[in-house]
Amino acid sequence: MIYKPHFLYRIKLILVFLLxxxxxxxxxxxxxxxxxxxxxxxxxxxxxxxxxxxxxLYFNYCSDFLEPNSYTPKAVVNKKYELTEExxxxxxxxxxxxxxxxxSSDEAERIRNHVMALDKTESKILSYARGDFQxxxxxxxxxxxxxxxxxxxxxxxxxxxxxxHPAITERCAQLLGPDLILWRSNIFHVxxxxxxxxxxxxxTLDSQILVCSSALGRDISPTWHHKMxxxxxxxxxxxxxxxxxxxxVILTLSTSSTVFxxxxxxxxSLAGSIGPAMFITLIxxxxxYLALSSMMLVGLCTGLGWRLLGFNTLLNEAxxxxxxxxxxxEVLMKSRFKQKSGxxxx
Numbered sequence: 001m002i003y004k005p006h007f008l009y010r011i012k013l014i015l016v017f018l019l020x021x022x023x024x025x026x027x028x029x030x031x032x033x034x035x036x037x038x039x040x041x042x043x044x045x046x047x048x049x050x051x052x053x054x055x056x057l058y059f060n061y062c063s064d065f066l067e068p069n070s071y072t073p074k075a076v077v078n079k080k081y082e083l084t085e086e087x088x089x090x091x092x093x094x095x096x097x098x099x100x101x102x103x104s105s106d107e108a109e110r111i112r113n114h115v116m117a118l119d120k121t122e123s124k125i126l127s128y129a130r131g132d133f134q135x136x137x138x139x140x141x142x143x144x145x146x147x148x149x150x151x152x153x154x155x156x157x158x159x160x161x162x163x164x165h166p167a168i169t170e171r172c173a174q175l176l177g178p179d180l181i182l183w184r185s186n187i188f189h190v191x192x193x194x195x196x197x198x199x200x201x202x203x204t205l206d207s208q209i210l211v212c213s214s215a216l217g218r219d220i221s222p223t224w225h226h227k228m229x230x231x232x233x234x235x236x237x238x239x240x241x242x243x244x245x246x247x248x249v250i251l252t253l254s255t256s257s258t259v260f261x262x263x264x265x266x267x268x269s270l271a272g273s274i275g276p277a278m279f280i281t282l283i284x285x286x287x288x289y290l291a292l293s294s295m296m297l298v299g300l301c302t303g304l305g306w307r308l309l310g311f312n313t314l315l316n317e318a319x320x321x322x323x324x325x326x327x328x329x330e331v332l333m334k335s336r337f338k339q340k341s342g343x344x345x346x
Contacts, residue, residue: 009054017046056094065092073174081170091175102167114158119187123148124155149187159185272321273299280329291332299325 303321
């Protein structure tokens with residue numbers, strides 16, 4: 001089918017884009033119109049929408065998948081769920097493929113009723129009644145019910161079996177590789193005839209900030225975390241998150257890189273600093289919280305230095321950061337922390 005350009009759509013698109021750029025008029029516009037203006041768009045985002053006639057859009061920010069060397073599926077699966085190289089290519093170009101049928105209408109209705117009933121019960125994974133968490137004031141307790149919507153697949157076989165359905169896992173494995181993990185799940189209700197969930201782009205920046213702050217606040221020294229949590233409560237973890245957030249803002253403002261480059265760099269830094277600490281813990285090697293702290297700091301600094309010197313074009317900063325961090329840990333453990341006070345692990 002020959003694509004016919006939508007002339008009126010393109011005219012409207014240019015006018016809206018120009019209005020978004022002229023911020024002088026924004027205060028006098030109705031809030032409903034201001035909220036719809038593409039204020040975060042750049043010229044490339046406009047061109048993609050203009051060229052495709054609205055069939056392809058960047059919503060929140062301009063980002064693209066890094067094209068692989070080959071579109072060959074990354075796993076061998078049942079023929080029923082095999083993807084072609086063309087489908088894999090479309091995934092990298094458009095960000096989605098499908099849809100495919102997963103379950104029957106009757107099965108979907110059964111699972112929907114089950115999930116809605118499950119959402120009304122208290123979570124066995126994160127229980128307020130059991131004392132797994134606490135709130136600073138009575139108003140905040142209203143949020144406890146929403147926590148029951150998170151990660152229920154860890155206790156409910158119906159949900160877990162749905163996510164383990166081969167129609168999902170076999171296709172994901174061909175795109176991501178055979179080693180898959182379900183990081184989290186969330187139940188939210190979209191009533192009939194509602195507007196549903198708006199189109200959006202997801203990103204990993206917020207999750208990386210939370211992982212870093214959690215590692216700083218909880219994992220380096222569990223004893224210290226327990227002491228600070230008892231004294232300051234949730235404010236201690238909030239402070240650690242704020243600290244990491246300030247660092248991220250300063251780092252972001254000091255560079256002109258794209259969002260994708262920043263996220264890719266953040267992933268490398270995360271792997272080079274927290275990765276070695278996780279490795280030490282997993283192999284149950286004797287360690288010390290000060291050695292872990294020093295190792296993570298050295299790994300982070302190595303990653304930053306490696307990228308600033310431009311060596312990341314030869315080798316991703318995560319590799320030298322990981323190696324240098326491990327060496328730092330072993331040197332400290334043999335020279336400074338030979339025995340026992342503050343040791344973690346065997």
